[in-house]
Amino acid sequence: MESLLYSLLFTLLKVLIVFLTALGVGAYLTWFERKLAGHIQNRLGPTVVGPFGLLQPIADAIKLATKETVIPRGADKPVYYMAIIMALVPSILLLAVIPWGPGFMVNGKYIEPIIADVNIALLLAFALGSLSVYGTIFSGWASNSKYAFIGSLRKAAVVIAYEVVLGFSVLGVILLAGTLSTVGIVEAQIQKGVWFIVYQPVAFILYLYCMLAESGRVPFDIQEAEAELVTGYNVEYGGMKFGAFPLAEWYVNVIALSAIAVVLFFGGWDGPKILGPLSPYFWFVAKTFALVFFTIWLHWTLPRFQAKDITEIAWKILLPIAILNVIITAVVVYIF
Amino acid sequence: MGEDRVEWIIFVVLGTWLILSALGTVFVKSPIHVILFFLSTLLAMAAIFLVLGAELLAGIQLIIYAVAIVVFYVLVITTIPWEKIKRFEGIYKSELMVASPILFILFLLMSYMVVKGEFAQPVGLVKDNVKDLGKELFTSYLFPFEVASVILLVAMIGAILLGRKEE
Numbered sequence: 001m002e003s004l005l006y007s008l009l010f011t012l013l014k015v016l017i018v019f020l021t022a023l024g025v026g027a028y029l030t031w032f033e034r035k036l037a038g039h040i041q042n043r044l045g046p047t048v049v050g051p052f053g054l055l056q057p058i059a060d061a062i063k064l065a066t067k068e069t070v071i072p073r074g075a076d077k078p079v080y081y082m083a084i085i086m087a088l089v090p091s092i093l094l095l096a097v098i099p100w101g102p103g104f105m106v107n108g109k110y111i112e113p114i115i116a117d118v119n120i121a122l123l124l125a126f127a128l129g130s131l132s133v134y135g136t137i138f139s140g141w142a143s144n145s146k147y148a149f150i151g152s153l154r155k156a157a158v159v160i161a162y163e164v165v166l167g168f169s170v171l172g173v174i175l176l177a178g179t180l181s182t183v184g185i186v187e188a189q190i191q192k193g194v195w196f197i198v199y200q201p202v203a204f205i206l207y208l209y210c211m212l213a214e215s216g217r218v219p220f221d222i223q224e225a226e227a228e229l230v231t232g233y234n235v236e237y238g239g240m241k242f243g244a245f246p247l248a249e250w251y252v253n254v255i256a257l258s259a260i261a262v263v264l265f266f267g268g269w270d271g272p273k274i275l276g277p278l279s280p281y282f283w284f285v286a287k288t289f290a291l292v293f294f295t296i297w298l299h300w301t302l303p304r305f306q307a308k309d310i311t312e313i314a315w316k317i318l319l320p321i322a323i324l325n326v327i328i329t330a331v332v333v334y335i336f
Numbered sequence: 337m338g339e340d341r342v343e344w345i346i347f348v349v350l351g352t353w354l355i356l357s358a359l360g361t362v363f364v365k366s367p368i369h370v371i372l373f374f375l376s377t378l379l380a381m382a383a384i385f386l387v388l389g390a391e392l393l394a395g396i397q398l399i400i401y402a403v404a405i406v407v408f409y410v411l412v413i414t415t416i417p418w419e420k421i422k423r424f425e426g427i428y429k430s431e432l433m434v435a436s437p438i439l440f441i442l443f444l445l446m447s448y449m450v451v452k453g454e455f456a457q458p459v460g461l462v463k464d465n466v467k468d469l470g471k472e473l474f475t476s477y478l479f480p481f482e483v484a485s486v487i488l489l490v491a492m493i494g495a496i497l498l499g500r501k502e503e
Contacts, residue, residue: 004342076366076368078369079368079369079372082372118391119391119464119465119466120391120392120394120395120465120466123392123395123396123398123399124395124398126399127395127398127399127402127403128398130399130403130404130407131398131402131403133403133407134375134407134410137407137410137411137414138368138372138410138414141368141414149414152414153411153414153415156407156410156411159407160404160407160408163403163404167399179464179466180466
């Protein structure tokens with residue numbers, strides 16, 4: 001009984017740490033994104049609130065939280081509110097299967113810096129990643145607004161297409177590692193002494209496409225499409241209810257998918273020990289942040305695809321490449 | 337006995353969730369709410385699979401059922417303008433008459449199976465769910481597996497044929 005209570009409390013602690021860090025980092029990524037976008041477009045970005053505008057996210061949060069609540073006429077209220085939860089929960093749950101570092105011993109107890117080390121971690125990650133589409137669809141539907149609804153239908157079409165490609169693209173990595181567990185994949189890479197991006201460069205590029213599509217980032221952000229849809233599915237949400245959607249989709253989701261990309265292709269916490277016992281964590285966070293940076297960089301430099309092009313690219317070009325990649329990898333793994 | 341009791345509590349919570357959502361699926365009027373309850377049912381089912389130690393089944397339940405299949409239901413249901421459709425209000429009498437004896441017999445059969453039959457017992461501690469299931473599927477059950485995939489292929493071709501625009 002005591003060990004059970006202990007493990008429960010310990011898991012709760014891990015959940016709390018990851019949850020709060022993710023929300024905090026997610027909030028501060030808004031500052032980072034605005035700063036970066038500013039410099040890309042030859043402006044300064046936020047400068048007024050605090051030094052370098054560092055207090056801007058807090059000011060934004062206060063502004064959003066104190067806004068008047070407006071619900072559109074004819075909206076389906078329970079679904080309208082539930083859509084926020086359905087958008088936020090899966091992206092936060094994604095963080096549960098990410099291994100932040102290697103396991104270590106404390107007082108004779110083995111501790112792993114991951115919330116749920118299950119042997120279906122990758123399957124779970126992709127299921128949760130696509131479960132967040134319900135938040136998008138139902139928010140658009142419940143708002144009783146044409147713009148919002150068109151946005152959510154576009155997003156649904158994109159997610160259906162890219163989820164399939166995503167599943168096939170990572171199969172190569174799973175074949176090489178021989179496991180679905182995130183910890184196992186990282187350990188396989190460390191054992192082999194080579195990151196899987198060397199063996200699976202095509203899969204990584206496909207994964208990048210899917211990551212951008214799933215998190216609704218440019219060039220696949222047709223569900224927002226400010227010019228045509230006045231930001232799409234979340235247009236009828238105000239205040240902090242609005243804030244929850246970009247936080248989930250643009251920030252937490254991007255962090256989680258980048259972290260999974262690091263696990264799959266960049267050796268997880270693998271790296272030279274330059275910071276002593278803290279170096280695995282440093283490498284993991286640094287690699288993840290590099291991918292997040294890359295995503296935001298693309299967001300502010302590329303134009304957007306047309307709606308029909310995006311699904312066509314997925315079904316007609318990316319999916320055949322992904323399947324071919326799987327077949328070739330399987331044959332090569334079988335022969336050697 | 338601590339762990340057993342905790343497992344029991346978790347199972348009761350999940351079971352209640354499952355039954356309530358299944359009842360909601362049947363009794364709620366709005367089609368959108370029905371599909372939401374259905375989704376909730378599937379999630380509860382996946383959670384129960386996890387508790388029972390069938391991790392791969394839970395993952396597949398989530399990724400195939402809760403996402404891939406229900407997304408298509410949702411796509412169709414949300415695009416129909418329900419407020420413009422004239423709906424039948426009342427009880428389907430003849431259908432009820434036909435269905436209730438069948439349901440009753442099914443219920444009796446199931447109760448008999450639960451009371452008299454034996455529950456499947458775990459053979460032993462399975463270490464890697466995914467690996468074992470894959471091995472079984474591609475050795476002992478290869479033929480049924482392939483037949484199932486052919487059936488799915490036929491269904492897909494049929495759907496494409498039906499959905500094709502007439503020239």
